[in-house]
Amino acid sequence: SAPLAIVRGAGEAAERGILMRTGEAFQGLRLVTHIVFDKTGTLTEGKPDLLELEAVSDTEDELLGVAAAVETASEHPLAKAVMTAALERGIGLPPLDHFEAVPGRGVRATLKNQMVLVGNIVFFKEQAVPLGDIESRVRTLEEKGRTVVLVARENAVLGLLAFGDAVRPNAKYTIDRLRQAGIRTILMSGDNRAAVERVGNEVGVDEVHAGLLPQEKASLIRTMQQAGSVAMVGDGINDSVALMQANVGIAMGNGADIAIDAADIIILNNRLEAVLDAREISRWSYRKML
Ligand code: ADP
Ligand code: MG
Numbered sequence: 001s002a003p004l005a006i007v008r009g010a011g012e013a014a015e016r017g018i019l020m021r022t023g024e025a026f027q028g029l030r031l032v033t034h035i036v037f038d039k040t041g042t043l044t045e046g047k048p049d050l051l052e053l054e055a056v057s058d059t060e061d062e063l064l065g066v067a068a069a070v071e072t073a074s075e076h077p078l079a080k081a082v083m084t085a086a087l088e089r090g091i092g093l094p095p096l097d098h099f100e101a102v103p104g105r106g107v108r109a110t111l112k113n114q115m116v117l118v119g120n121i122v123f124f125k126e127q128a129v130p131l132g133d134i135e136s137r138v139r140t141l142e143e144k145g146r147t148v149v150l151v152a153r154e155n156a157v158l159g160l161l162a163f164g165d166a167v168r169p170n171a172k173y174t175i176d177r178l179r180q181a182g183i184r185t186i187l188m189s190g191d192n193r194a195a196v197e198r199v200g201n202e203v204g205v206d207e208v209h210a211g212l213l214p215q216e217k218a219s220l221i222r223t224m225q226q227a228g229s230v231a232m233v234g235d236g237i238n239d240s241v242a243l244m245q246a247n248v249g250i251a252m253g254n255g256a257d258i259a260i261d262a263a264d265i266i267i268l269n270n271r272l273e274a275v276l277d278a279r280e281i282s283r284w285s286y287r288k289m290l
Pocket of ligand 1: 039071076078079105107148149189190236
């Protein structure tokens, strides 16, 4: 039977908006030596804004219309930003066919019988889309900390979209407290290195890994598990494999359903600091049990 201290701890956690799925996760949390954070939607607000738009041949509205038409089928935070911008400009969206999301890369669909790609520069290189002059524009914007997405139709680049996403106000506080507790903090993201390093420096994590695919996040965690016990905090579809690999998976409750399903602990009130509360309650409950 569940020890009374754990039942009390779970109640205490619930009051702070933390849902403990399993007793094991709860007990495991006090032993964690490494905590891995996703970037978008975890250390950042996850509400990116479209800040810059550069069309190569067509008008800006045409570029945005093509991108938004494809993103209607995506659950990614960037997709919302694209659609909001298209809506604000009153752009009508053509229907799409054969939508496919490529995690950590972008999306692909058929639009008026033409193949459209929306995604990052790594994706475009893998798909052998000729980049020309736009590559240096992408790098310049990435150096500014932007997340940059390219749009192509029938293998020709139409232009780029650049996004910014604010770091959560309590992200630095949360990381500082964990470091004071002797925990190693790691940032893992599918985004470009410059944008990820900017967030990493701002919040003060010990380690930063960029450009990762979902499976790569999980295998980095597997490596870290040779040195200790690892918790992962994430919110996206792209985080679910890593959440399952970690000793303790923690999902932001406003994240994707698949991330929530993969997690042991769910933060319901969108407070990143709840990670600190969960750890304290876990430690405290265990002490009472002895
Ligand atoms: P993170 O690990 O920071 O949460 P993701 O793995 O979700 O990031 O995404 C990594 C990158 O993949 C994004 O920064 C973007 O370049 C690209 N990407 C993913 N999904 C989409 C999408 N729906 N539209 C455009 N780009 C996308
Ligand atoms: Mg995320």
